[in-house]
Amino acid sequence: MDTHYLYNLFGGNAWLCLSVTFVASWVIVWLYRDSLEIEAIADKYVFVTGCDSGFGNLLCKKLDRRGFHVLAGCLTEKGADDLKRLAGPHLKTVLLDVTNLDSVQKAMEWTRKEVGDNGLWGIVNNAGRSLPMGPSEWMTVEDFHSTLNVNMTGVIAMTITFLPLIKKARGRVVNVASVLGRVAANGGGYSISKFAVESFSDCLRRDINYFGINVCIIEPGFFKTAVTSLGPLERELHRLWNQLSPEVQASYGDKYLDRYIKVQRLIMNAVCDSDLTKVTSCMEHALTAAHPRARYSAGWDAKLLWIPLSYMPSCVVDLGLKLVLPRPSKSV
Template identity: 80%
Template structure:
């Protein structure tokens, strides 16, 4: 009898294991199928992209143009707009746009209304952004924070709020470009602050407007080789920040601190930055063409296997990691 009970117990345990495994496998297959479904008639849908002079925005516009979308590209400079028009087809149109300027945004909205007509705007990709200045928080002045927040935070919010009626008209999508540094605050300045804000704004917006059939997606790229991660401007800004410090603050860090800090930045950027920008633009494209887009897209191996897992760790783990990596000030405790 004991032997029979033992066999019965083992059989029941195996049944639970097989049942759970089958459920997980079925869930994965359904998710993959659902994730592969795409919308129809993309050639009738309009997408507005900001920050198209270079980098992710420029590449995305060319990618969407080849896909058949009616692309409306917001460029900061006339040169950027002209270069993009020469590299794309007749259905891509450009407009000069400064996301820090309310009048410029409103002009872009009026221009877009005329372009899309009754169809509305299927997608708004808030890609425009800046990273500098970055550095130790104590080195910053309030205008250093503002210069980044005006583009990355207030620019995203103002663009979205102004274009929202056109997006509601098409029951479309808002795609906001955040960053893995919107999950893990790894350095001072306005960049991490702004990207945390983009994450929060996107979550709030998604929950507020899903009743209207609008999807809000967040792109969280890791480190990629763009103008944002270019070493020359990063080092130039670090020197500017250092030069504006008082003699007392400089003395507290020590004469060699700046050189050590720059060396670490070079090491990190050279070791981590990925040159394949398509990993990011493919996520943006999926957010626009998928019938069931994801809420968040992590782009890059460093995002998937380092930054995102690190964001779920206790804060002390990140603190210790940064203490190991970053140089120690001369007058530290």
């Protein structure tokens, strides 16, 4: 970079010239460092959870094309069969329920045999669920547990169980959180679980970095997947509403449910991105980069709305959500 040109451009201000030169040089170095990739991909094994559909399914196909040995954990036999038909010879599937410790242990033993002395280069904890989701008062304790068991306990169980194999390969842990793990924008277990994934991943990264293991967090915005499908969401909201006592229903008002559903439709239709590769490209970078990032924000809404909003004072976030969500009829 021509510092003499910059010096003249900024009217002879030496400090400003030096500052711009430093920042520009730092950006160039960071971009170069970020572009460096690992070698010997064909010798590396990656285990992905939640591969029946969505991000996990697409990621497995991309990694298979890159030459990785892909081990795909699917919840259903149909999901496993469909994926195998569309993938290459280096992809194998196993049935996996991340909420069942016996299933997790069996998947680990199967993986140990597959990877042999190579160890496991990466695990992508992608499996998750969003429902039930709605006002917190509408939930039962069981409603919270059904989501936490998958999104939080499942991530922890998979990571801890597979960690010896990852440690052997000095590999990667890639945990899928969410922008709702930065901003708690709705009730139910989803935001709670994603905040937990963020915290668990940060603690894990600091605990095991001495062993050459990288821990990466993926923070997607809103994308069109089964998690954001309006049909199941609306059915769950009706179920939650119908299990409320008449007194609680009266406090919200007869029109509240309809208004709440209309807001959800508006958000999902206006914000949800159909390009899932924005997320899987982040996952792929976390697995293939020589120097992976600690966090990846995927989607324009994540970068421009949710992440900046997470740094705002609570009163600003509260006001913003209050302007979007409907108001109960008997609120003060």
